[in-house]
Amino acid sequence: MPHSFSRRNNSFRFGNAGRNTIRGPSLENFDFSLFKNFKIREQIKLQFRGEFFNVFNHPNFGQPATQVGAATIGTITSLAANTTMRQSQLGLKLLW
Secondary structure (H helix, E strand, O other), X not given: OOOOOOOOOOOOOOOOXXXXXXXXXXXXXXXEEEEEEEEOOOOOEXXXXXXXXXXXXXXXXXXXXXXXXXXXXXXXOXXXXXXXXXXXXXXXXXXX
């Protein structure tokens, strides 16, 4: 007599996926700076500085949601921690 197998509903049960198998996007950050020294006197220089952070304005997304059973599993809803979009700053520095 053949065996009858009943199928159970496996919703919200842990599967056989390994640990840390959900991976998020990589982090890409390119910074750029320019410096130009101007000699005012023999011992005094003025330095112009231009600094640009995330110069290509690449969005660095955060990690996906990993809550088992949640409706948002695998979705990314924020930027990565401690990252920003493009920023630039200009400055003058007096060296003597």
